[in-house]
Amino acid sequence: AQSVSQHNHHVILSEAASLELGCNYSYGGTVNLFWYVQYPGQHLQLLLKYFSGDPLVKGIKGFEAEFIKSKFSFNLRKPSVQWSDTAEYFCAVNAGNNRKLIWGLGTSLAVNP
Amino acid sequence: DTAVSQTPKYLVTQMGNDKSIKCEQNLGHDTMYWYKQDSKKFLKIMFSYNNKELIINETVPNRFSPKSPDKAHLNLHINSLELGDSAVYFCASSHGSTNIQYFGAGTRLSVL
Numbered sequence: 001a002q003s004v005s006q007h008n009h010h011v012i013l014s015e016a017a018s019l020e021l022g023c024n025y026s027y028g029g030t031v032n033l034f035w036y037v038q039y040p041g042q043h044l045q046l047l048l049k050y051f052s053g054d055p056l057v058k059g060i061k062g063f064e065a066e067f068i069k070s071k072f073s074f075n076l077r078k079p080s081v082q083w084s085d086t087a088e089y090f091c092a093v094n095a096g097n098n099r100k101l102i103w104g105l106g107t108s109l110a111v112n113p
Numbered sequence: 114d115t116a117v118s119q120t121p122k123y124l125v126t127q128m129g130n131d132k133s134i135k136c137e138q139n140l141g142h143d144t145m146y147w148y149k150q151d152s153k154k155f156l157k158i159m160f161s162y163n164n165k166e167l168i169i170n171e172t173v174p175n176r177f178s179p180k181s182p183d184k185a186h187l188n189l190h191i192n193s194l195e196l197g198d199s200a201v202y203f204c205a206s207s208h209g210s211t212n213i214q215y216f217g218a219g220t221r222l223s224v225l
Contacts, residue, residue, distance in 0.1 A: 106155070108154070
């Protein structure tokens with residue numbers, strides 16, 4: 001069965017630290033990849049997506065992610081986090097020709113000022 | 114001018130009651146979804162409709178029944194509410210093959 005694994009469940013950083021959140025998926029075919037963010041008490045918002053082309057994609061608020069096909073990975077990065085980045089981060093994969101997203105369990109990021 | 118709107122935002126009710134949550138999107142999307150997010154933030158797909166046709170129906174108790182009167186609306190009715198139904202329910206919509214999903218603000222359901 002298709003699955004998405006996010007390795008870090010809870011991450012605590014100080015402001016200005018660099019961030020990398022891991023995401024791996026299990027599916028051998030073509031995939032669309034997403035990172036969503038959920039700020040405290042709010043709904044999920046799209047951070048960035050990968051469909052095809054350049055495997056390094058840039059999203060909002062300085063986030064980027066790199067698709068490495070050979071590693072089935074789509075890790076999220078930010079060079080310097082801010083307190084306002086405190087949120088829950090979800091990786092999701094759309095595999096095959098269907099409407100269903102497979103979601104990771106989420107990573108809770110806390111940034112200390 | 115909210116893209117995906119859900120009502121109500123908060124719902125507090127007693128066990129055994131029946132309640133409905135409504136969702137509307139004004140994005141012109143053809144597919145709508147209901148998700149349940151538990152206290153650990155785990156996001157679980159429940160249902161999805163494409164052009165008013167049910168296309169995703171995960172393992173959900175029969176007490177949950179979605180209804181899509183048209184492409185822009187997807188409602189969720191829950192019968193005989195149980196304590197374990199307490200969660201945040203999110204509606205989402207998407208269009209075409211990209212499957213970029215846009216979420217509503219959520220409905221926080223508390224069953225007492």
